[in-house]
Amino acid sequence: MPRTEIRWHGRGGQGAVTAAIIVAQAAIFEGKYAQAYPEFGAERRGAPVCAYSRVSDEPIYTRAPITKPDVVVVLDPTLSKDIYMKGLKSGGLLLINTKKSVDEVKKMVGRDDIKVATVDATSIALQTLGAPIVNTAMVGALVKVLPIVKLESVEKAISENFSGRIAEANIQAVRKAYESVVW
């Protein structure tokens, strides 16, 4: 597998940083190379947050931020598309938390050279967690569209980050999003 670079966009409190880490953890559990780190600074609830994951079969050395992502994951559809669309590669993937259809999103972002996937992660999170913390649902949706890591590795990573009922609820969110993402 060539190196896949993923950029996560959300708002403080939605768990974008944790999502980036879960994907890297899952990849490392599978023996792959991976890296995850937040774009630090605005760690305030509600402020735009950005995080990065890199996954590869080869060692990763760079520590530069991801400016030309293969994948952009948007946890919050109210973010400006100018922020999250920046640098997304032609042929890349945009995965967005929205009730809108794939065609509506394609029209909104004005790009026909990318793949768009949508999932209603907010409803899934409210249903499973009782709070609009959409990060784990977005991870579930991502690994369905782009199987860079296995679902069970994601679930293992979630069990490392959360315990008991919260882990269970997040695993539910992952599975529901995995099943309901469309592209």
Add this chain to the structure above:
Amino acid sequence: MTEVKWKRLPLNSNYAVAYAVKDCDVDVVAAYPITPQTTVVEKISEFIANGELDAEMIHVESEHSALSAVVGAAAVGARVFTATASQGLELMHEILHIASGLRLPVVMTIAARALSAPISIWCDYGDVMNTRDTSWITLIASSAQEVYDTVIQAFKIAEDPRVLLPVMVAYDGYLMSHTYEPVYVAEDPTPIREFVPKNPKSRIVLDPEKPVTMGPIARPEWYYEIKYQQVEAMKRAYDVVKEVDAEFGKRFGRSYGVIETYKLEDADVAVLTYGGIFGTLREAIDAMRSSGLKVGGIRLRLFRPFPYREIVDAVKHLKLLIVADRAISYGARIAGPVAMEIMSVLYRESEKPEVMSVAVGIGQRTVTEQDFVELVKLGLKFLEEKRVPNETIYWGVRGVTYG
């Protein structure tokens, strides 16, 4: 010797530190939280709470007290650890000299962070470079794996009877402290503990049975000789650092040297830097090599004692050496702390490259592969026009252009 079994975990460099501290069976930890170091101590607290590490955790009211507490514990023979960054390291500054002057094998990690004012929680090496003359052995790591391995090595270096000096292990704040990556840690700490056996009897400690005084006044008749012993200890440390790293490599299969080189043998130009951005440099070198440029890289892993023999050897065939420093010595013409060192060791050499000093990543101003490509391009232009600047280039700063 117990056979070592590794487990591969996703860890950031802060957690890698905590695992190494646990595996070295540290007795006393005292620390005060500061971004981006905090999770080092949180993780150690977890290990103590769940019984994986039997250590005393002293909660203190400042970094000055944190280092003072571990100095006291080291004086009675305990294996000690603390961690800090930025202003915390500045607040410790007075005690840095006490730890080294008392010849106490304290180990400390630094998640390197820019200094105030203005406040920056982000990475540069202004804090680490300010400790240059404190007589601490200073190692700088570039991956979470190396952080884990180097902290283990640090205890062995510090406690070596030929050395008995404190050791600082630094790594990039945020860019490493908060970046998850794969790290092999020992499944069972026994082999690590065999590698760094505790031997408090190998040094003089405070003991009511054999009373000694530590840190009394030294009049002009003796102060100088005592400080000269530190000079000698640092010279011996140069060899001990290499010896411990080689022994670690033999035992555990990973070693790093005092400098690391990348594609340097046939290079005409090389970039030297330290810490995590060496990884970014490596990828930039691969890109430049594929377009035909003979570029190499050097990473400084040991800052004190300064590895002058390896540096002189590594650079003598080069036409140009670009030293990318991550700190500024204000008012110096060559303001990169490492560039200064390199120019001073090269001064008496007959075979040496032109040296270009550059400041990069100040306050975590982004450094990408493209920055290194552009820097090399600029350096080669200066070299060709025979006008490599005699002062530091402040790369990427707004309002100044070079060329």
